[in-house]
Amino acid sequence: MTPISPLVSGTVAQPGPPLVTLDDVHAAERRIKTRVHRTPILSSATVAAAVRCRLAFKAELFQRTGSFKVRGVLNRLLTLPAEALRQGLVTLSAGNHGAALAWAASAAGTRATVVMPATAVPSKVAAVRAYGGEPVLTDGNLLERCEALQRDRGLMLIHPFDDPMIIAGHATLGLELLEDLPDIDIVVVPVGGGGLISGVAVAVKHQRPGTRVIGVEPTGADVMCRSLAAGSPQRLDRPQTVADGLAAPFAGALTFAHVRALVDAVVRVEDEAIIHALRLVLERLKLAVEPAGAAALAALLTGAASVEPGARVVCVLSGGNMDPGVLKRLL
DSSP, X not given: OBOOOOOTTSOOOOOOOOBOOHHHHHHHHHHHTTTSOOOOEEOOHHHHHHHTSEEEEEEGGGSGGGBTHHHHHHHHHTTSOHHHHHHOEEEEOSSHHHHHHHHHHHHTTOOEEEEEETTSOHHHHHHHHXXXXXXXXXXXXXXXXXXXXXXXXTOEEOOSSSSXXXXXXXXXXXXXXXXXXXXXXEEEXXXXXXXXXXXXXXXXHHHOTTSEEEEEEEGGGOHHHHHHHHTSOOBOSSXXXXXXXXXXXXXXXXXXXXXXXXXXEEEEEOHHHHHHHHHHIIIIIOOOOOHHHHHHHHHHHHTSSOOOTTOEEEEEEOBOOOOHHHHHXXX
16 A cells, blocks of 8 residues: 655645555456446647647546546445445435446446435436436435435445545546556646545556646635645535535545645636636537536636646546536526
């Protein structure tokens, strides 16, 4: 396992959970490779000119169930004992993780219960149901409701991000990036609970240590930035952002450890910048990303993520599960 390094600021990192290794990532790749899509790398000369770099996009909105989440979910389910699958599964999610789990659970012959906020995007609730899952909406604390269902129904908890098998599965995206674009200078990744950026950082930093990994959070849902500033995982009572996929109410101990050890910076962007980036992706790349998927580009357009002119930069378009009604309202 990889030791946890100090923060860039010079403060000494306290001992934490062991990090996912490159061997873990390659094992995940072998498990899920034939079950997930290898998503394309796309580009736009107009957008690249706007940020003055050689810009590419990893279009993970074309992944099964419409987001990167299926990578980690499949890896987790393929490592579960048969008894855990027989129990049934439970999770908490704003939508994308829940849809991925519902799909994978159905494929594995089990059932998934997904605790979601009462304000969840209606199309994401419908997707969970359509994939065979049971959405449970709540106005209260998602984790507490999830844990209560776990106890009451005897279910197996599949954490949306703070799980080494979830992180290792997401890291396969990083492997694909380096295979398709081995000269990457910077990877910009949206951050919710931190599972995706943790995995990407493991894959990238172990194979190309000089490549910078930058995370992006909405200002109204900046739990990872707050956690890094505090030196420990923090919670937010009520995240507020148009990017529902990034509105994690807490940082996990494991994802925090990965981000602290391997990520070069985590920056914040306003919702207005995310909406502008979403419009640009729609207009220039002809892709209907969801707001969370546009956050990485927003950081480049605003300068929150600093890049050198001419640098080879990749933005991860993490998902495309946009409700048509929300899209109309935003645009």
